[in-house]
Amino acid sequence: MPYYKLTYFNLRGRAEIARYIFAFSGIKYEDNRIGRMDWLTIKPSIPFGKLPFLEVDGIILHQSLAIGRYLAKETGLAGKTHLEQAQVDGIVDSIDDFISLFPWGEQDQDVKQEIQNNLFSNLAPELLQHLENYLGEKDWFVGNSVTWADFYWDVCSTTLIVLNPNFAQNFSKLLALKNRVQTLPGISEWIKNRPETINSL
Template identity: 40%
Template sequence: MAGKTPMEEAQVDSIYDEYKDFMAEIKPYFLIVIGMEKGDKAKLEKEVVIPARDKHVPAIEKFLAKSGSGYLVGKSVTWADLVISDSLATWETFVPSFLDGHSEVKKFVERIRELPNIKKWISERNMPQYKLTYFDIYGLGEGARLLFHQAGVKFDDNRIKREDWPALKPKTPFGQLPLLEVDGEVLAQSTAIYRYLGRQFGLAGKTPMEEAQVDSIFDVYRDLDEELRPFLYALNGEKEGDKDKLKKEVFIPAREKYFPAFEKFLAKSGSEYLVGKSLTWADIVISDAFAIWETLVPDFLSGYPELKKFVERVRELPNIKKWISERPKSLY
């Protein structure tokens, strides 16, 4: 990517040296933008940035015109195309009018940034760095994992061992897991994490009312989950209990109390989802929880065919289905 001939290599060096001169002239403005120095940005933009632009950018236009290829030198992309186009694009974020009056240079920048590998990297480098910390079980962490996989967003799936928890616990905000770290910022509480990721990934509802309805149906789910907890503890061996008695006296009444609410939401939406016409984080978290319950209690959804169809439908979404097939298995 240095040029196809010694002369092209030299021309690449020359246009980049010209660009370095340009950047040196507008560096005082840059230092103010990034907070390293104080100064009058508006004044520097007028007295430094714009004059430097009008002095140096025509040289870039001349190189583009001479090559006739869309690149600065020769007929193929060089390292100077990549570095200069990215720098100019960054400057457009500082000064939106940075390339006004220089349409060919603007087209050049856009063209380079549309190269497949460049475009892919630009989309990835601007994404937050996510780290999810939870135990190596489904529990309260699996909902967040599913949201990441449905959105196709990379994250650090930090699964800790039970024996490591006592040392980590005092360092957490509330002495609980899961924890989500976003560029170093820590967020605790599973529902807060689901809601945050839902908003980040466009899975929170399309209107403020839909967002509130998503919250409301998930609050109903949490009430159900709380009532079922004694039965769950008996099933997974965390606590002693008469499973048959708890199923009859805890599970069945809770199911009859809460499941109609979920079916009402499905009927009201008139779609395949609980709220509105599109998938939300509540669909993903609730459907997975119900599916896990079905592995513990095969008749968990008996008598509620629409709810069962909903669970199956969400789990057939390609990204969800793929993760379910790959994820480490857990009892609950």
């Protein structure tokens, strides 16, 4: 088993998908949470200069979804066939397209709130309807067992619910999926014991 070290701020954010995969798979890793000053010191030495990054026996992987996809493949959470894997990736990317529209770095709180309100009012319902249709009566988005697409839904929707408690409230199947993910062995313990994060994000 490689030595894994995941570096990010003290946020769930873009590192949480990797942490979920580690938690569910029972794989040991170093959950390295750094402050902004430490980050600015090491940023120039990190390929592509962004967080999170994952060191795998010293090799640095960047981009949260590349990290997630790699870990999912290593742990059997990527989908059982290439076709299923493409379906899983489609769900992950659809959720990521939406969450990437949020103005995470915006300093002006009024501007930030206005953009967020617009995303929740005008774009969220369509995405949520597509996700709920895709899920249908199944337990998991793809195939007959959990994949990292189900984890990604829970991770991202948890953050979106912090910003807007009404997000997804009318989508009972998607909320039931959240509950299924959150009660999985490994995940439920992680959620109970994980560190408090800045602004609960």
